[in-house]
Amino acid sequence: MERPISKPIGQHFLELDTPTLIIDKNLLQANIEAIQADLEKASIDLIPNAAAHGTSAIARMQTGNNTKSPIFVDTFQQAECFFQAGFENIIIQAPPLSFTKKGLLRHLQDSQTLTLSISNISHLDAIRGNHGSPISVLLKITNKSDSVGFKTREELIKPIEYLATFEHLRFEGLITNANEMESMEQACEVLISADEYLDRNSISSDQLLLNASNLIFEKEFNNIPKGITGLISGTYPFHTKTQDTVCSVISTVISTPEPGKAYVDCGQKAISVDRGVPSVINYPDAEIEKMSAEHGYVIFDSNKLHLKIGDKILLSPASYSDTFNLYD
Structure with missing residues (x-):
């Protein structure tokens, strides 16, 4: 996996190079x-x-x-x-x-x-x-x-x-x-x-x-x-009782090969799956089916959701500590 391209301070988090780990x-x-x-x-x-x-x-x-x-x-x-x-x-x-x-x-x-x-x-x-x-x-x-x-x-x-x-x-x-x-x-x-x-x-x-x-x-x-x-x-800073998410990994849709399926540029090198696949934060009707080393496979109901290339998907890791360990 290539290192992310640095962006100037103040850049909106959705404009960061992906995949990348972010914290509110x-x-x-x-x-x-x-x-x-x-x-x-x-x-x-x-x-x-x-x-x-x-x-x-x-x-x-x-x-x-x-x-x-x-x-x-x-x-x-x-x-x-x-x-x-x-x-x-x-x-x-x-x-x-x-x-x-x-x-x-x-x-x-x-x-x-x-x-x-x-x-x-x-x-x-x-x-x-x-x-x-x-x-x-x-x-x-x-x-x-x-x-x-x-x-x-x-x-x-x-x-x-x-x-x-x-x-x-x-x-x-x-x-x-x-x-x-x-x-x-x-x-x-x-x-x-x-x-x-x-x-x-x-x-x-x-x-x-x-x-x-x-x-x-x-x-x-x-x-x-x-x-x-x-x-x-170890996990208490990152979990909240509300729907707000403290820690997530930003990914980008890079392919939509068929209705109800999309590929993102985030895989096991950027988010740990040892304790389960991550959950999708910003699209409740979508979920991660599986992950390869560098890609994630998103499935969703195409009657409720339309994902296109370039859309940003926020992923919540199943294990925060294992995911942090993947980053400098």
Whole structure:
């Protein structure tokens, strides 16, 4: 796929070279503020998963330009990028098992507030030699939608005792992933139960974090139980309860071979289909049938809609994070 032709600042978005990813900044800001307000009512911190978009400008909006406010990332490479962009409080999901990651850990450790999510006691052996500024450690526990982590609350005691033998490592709390909306309640119960067990063993957890990065929230957060301190989310800035769309990919109709069918210049190189084909935003009677690497196949009722070459079609991705990953 060729790189888009740059256009001057101020150009109408429908005149941009296609395919291209666009964001409505005003709707983005409104979404961020609305979700933050909902969680504040429930006394829960909102921690953005900046890996969902990989964009420092969006992360600044999510943190209110407070570089000391925590963000969550999936990898050490992502942590390094956001550190270079000025962020000072980063939670990293992936353990530092490779030589390269250990080198990044030493760099990040001496430069900022760093928290690691650990899902196996052997991960502690990988970081025990990294002496320097303190590292906070979250222990990841399993639930019915995520099998990676410590499987029973009894298993938590040994790594916590092991952590206490290192001056530069500190037990921060617990984290679990909710990979399905139906598993949210059970994931919260797992966190609360594990925390209560640790408390009975004279161990306190400062953080109980629920990682729901890939879930789309369509209701308020009153059902999250008291005790959960933070919610990690990656998709919340881009989804809205209204018909307005925060994030979309612009495409252009390049062929209409027969009534009820059109081809657009946007395919799998410009919008991810790993979690499903995108939906058509600006033509409710049209839908994407399938996609090749560089083209999309649009079907519609020709009695209700007439598409012609040059028409612009806005596509909403099934996965925002996978689509952002396709762009610089």
